[in-house]
Amino acid sequence: MAVRRCIQRLFQEPQVDGAITFERPGPVLRSWGRPPQEDAVMPRGAEPQREPNSPGGGTLLRRGLRLEECALFHCRGCRAVLGDSLHLCAQEDRFLRVLVCFKVTNDVVLDDSLMVGIEGALLGCAYYALYCRSCGLMVGFSLYSAFASLVHLRGLFCLFKDSILCYLLKTKAIIEASEMNFPALSLKEHLGKLKEQLVGVHVRLELLIKRLEELNQQINVADMQGYASRTVGLKLGFAENKSSN
Template structure:
């Protein structure tokens, strides 16, 4: 999770089943989401709106597209160390470096690329064998 300080948001890559993402998209008519298209996030337990997932946005919010964005004033955090529940707005979340996330993503892409190359070579070999067999018959 990464904190977006100016807008008092907490941006997450994934969420638990306790968070419902509405299928229908809405268009922001006022405030920070004016003109943006988004899906609302709500708590499955109490039904309260807790955030959004941006689908389309102007350039100043574009970096939040695809993240689960929670209103810090609308959620509670459980502190494992202290065994306490506290408002998220009172918790400081460390910023995650994109460098490490990009490195992991690059490794995954390299693995997929390697697999695709192997599959392509196998397919070419099968095609060659098939062509030879057809010529011999």
């Protein structure tokens, strides 16, 4: 039901709440320019990931996730946690240079004003700007309307790679998102894995059902043998009493 509700919200027409503003994109939106370099420190809000052999550290492994595929997305300006790689939902666009997520943290603020791009990659597209709640840095956008080439991104959260730092859970290293390539998501691959899991569950259920049937048969046989032995005992006792009389 939760997945169905997410899909329904995805295809619902967003309501315009605020003013429609035609503006020229700023330096970040126009050229995806990189903000000034900062020293790599431990991201705010990030805690070291426990190793798989530590207590509770195998949670991701039990969920079928590998640590090398997991990363946190942090604001370049203040290290606030904006999202993670588990919520990536679209292939990277080489022109936009954004990370597309279907869910972000509360530190991402959606601006009320609807903007329309007049140049650059978002020319002719209507979008809402995304800002970091902590430092106010513009970290991305959410498309309201777009041409056919970008319509699949409508309603999703697009985070600028040049405004994001990635904290890798496996190595505990901080790497600029612009230097990382996230693998393209394949629905066919996910469906194949889901099918394998369903087949495995079905096989286990069949084995359990077969085992239960065998146990029931054994119980029935034992009951019949006990009933037969009691019947034989009654007949012998009846014969002895009759002969004594």
